[in-house]
Amino acid sequence: MENFVFAYPTKNYFGKEAAKQALNAELPKYGKNVLLAYGGGSIKRNGIYDEVMALLQEQGKEVTEFQGIMSNPTYAKVQEGAKLCRDHKIDFILAVGGGSVSDCCKAVSAQAKLTSDLYDYEYQEKKIPQDGIPMGVIVTAAGTGSEQNAGAVITYEEKNWKGALWGTPASFAVLDPYYTKTVPQKQVLSGAFDTLSHCMETYLGTPRQPNLSDRMNEAVMRSVIENTRKVAKDPEDMNARSELFWAAAMAENGILKIGKVTDFQAHMIEHQLGAFTNCNHGCGLAAIQPALYRHLAPAARKQYARLARNVFDVNGEEADDETTLEIALKGIEKLAAFIREIGLPTTLTELLGEVDDAMLRQVADTAVITKGCAKQLTPDEIYAILQEAK
Template sequence: MKDFIYSYPTKVYFGDKAAAKMLPAELAKTGKTVMLAYGKNSIKKSGVYDEICGYLKEAGKEIVDFPGIMPNPTYKKVQEGAALAKEKNVDFILAVGGGSVIDCCKIIAAQAAAEKDIWEMEFKDHVYPTEFLPMGAIVTASGTGAEMNNGAVITNEDTKEKAGVLGAYAEFAVLDVAYTMSLPPRQVISGAFDTLSHSMETYLGSPREVTLSDEIAEAVMRNVIRNIRLLLKDINDKEARTELMWASAMAENGILKIGKVTDFQAHQIEHQLGAYTDCNHGQGLAVIHPVLYRHICKDGVRQFARMAQMVWEISPEGKSEEELAEAGIEALAEFVKEIGLPSTFRDMGITDKSVLKKVADTCNLTAGCCKKLSREEVLEILEECWE
């Protein structure tokens, strides 16, 4: 395990009626003007909007509405939010939504406190913000774990880049599964697959030897697989969804990454696919992972073999290490089909094959991957994902 420093700034309120129990005390610490940021109309239809507004009004807050954050938040939306925060002298940002809303608010919190353009700061000057508007998060769609870190995935429409940008940590996060129960089943499953993806990508980083972080990751992965299967029987299984909500947080609060250099090559490829197609993130990952892993299996055979045994519960009896590793990847591919996620880009409704070359030419190639891919091999992987 590599050397590390670990600290964590976000206070988590987890469980039934968590917002009712803690928001009054947390709001007492904030300034007068609160930006209430959310997506489209789902939180209004579910009643969550009225509930949260009620808490804000009881606390004597002035509410600045910021709706319309899209599933793949754009940099233009970030700038719109930052401009509104400055204009209205916002003291605190309350993100109510899934990963997209929370990610957007992390960068709004940074941009509203900065004079310089955040994208230029981070990608040209390699300077990262240190001052932010304070923010909190109320999770209404789990899977990304966005409430548990300061990274945000933002699409710059002008440059055709979908990239990780560093912004604010939420001072607190509310995780109450009741706020997620109105989500469409396919969104619940694809979000849970994103959690599995985060865990796999961390697990397959370096060092290659088994660490405590890896063993915790194995437990998270088993938990996700088991509880997704429970949701296939009953999508409203509250206990299963509660488990998946905490698994999502665990996969992205840094614990699985302690002492690791992480992989995340599948995410890097999918991000650029999203930049060109605006596709569903979890579905894109479900298509990419098995194909990518077939390409890199021999270079990380020991880790793949262990994952096959410890996560997919495949017996090693009568199998070489390589055969065991390959069996684990095929178990993953079958799991994708079992849970109703797409196995090809065409299944996702992507129709323009010409974007594949653009994705291969522009995606980030990670150093933590057990095999650093060439752009030619990325294109080969993408073409295999097509059919």
């Protein structure tokens, strides 16, 4: 296990009607000017907006609304939110929605306190913001675990770039499983697959021998698969929704990453695919991951075979390298079968319709190559993987 320092800043309020408990306990700690951030307006249709506004008004808060945050939040939207914060002297940001809203607000929080451009500050000056406007998150869609950390995935349209910016982690998060009933079933299932992907990409990093973090991760992955199947069959299964909500938090609160250098090569490829196509994130991962793992498994066959046996219930003894790889590949086929079972796309053609090879070449040429990956891929190999995923 690698050396580590672990601290966990986010306080989680979990369960039915957790928003009232959280806001009554947390809002008095902050000033009166609140930025209420949300997406396309679904929270107004499903009643969450009225509930949250009533709680803010009870606390005597002055509310500035920041709406229209898109599913792949843009850098321009971050700048819009930061300007609102400066113009209205915002003391606290309350993000209500899924990972996109949370991601956007974490970046807004940091940008609002910086005098320089956030992207240049992080990628040119190589600095991480140490100050930001305090924020909290009310999560309505499980999957990303964005509310548990400081990372924000942002699309910089002018640069054809989608990647991580670092902002302010939420001081608290509201995880009410009943709120997940307000989002479409496809989003629930793609979010669940995003959770599974986070877990796999942590598990398949280094070190590659068995360790405590990975053994905990195996339990989380099995739970995600089991409860995704339950929700796919019965969207009213609140126990399964609760399990998926907490699994999403566990995948990204840092616990499963302790002592690990993570993989996340699939995410890096999908981010660039999203930068060029604006595709659904979980669906993009589903289309890419099996093809990617077939390329990576030979370089870490024992690790992939352990995933196959302990998570996907593949039987077999590792008598030699050949049989170990055979077990690993069977696990990848079970992953692909699970993706088909829950109705997510298994190819890029299913995801996008017509696929432009020139665009795939650009995705391959601009994707970040990760250090924790079993094999250091080249742009040419990423392009070959994307061709196989078509």
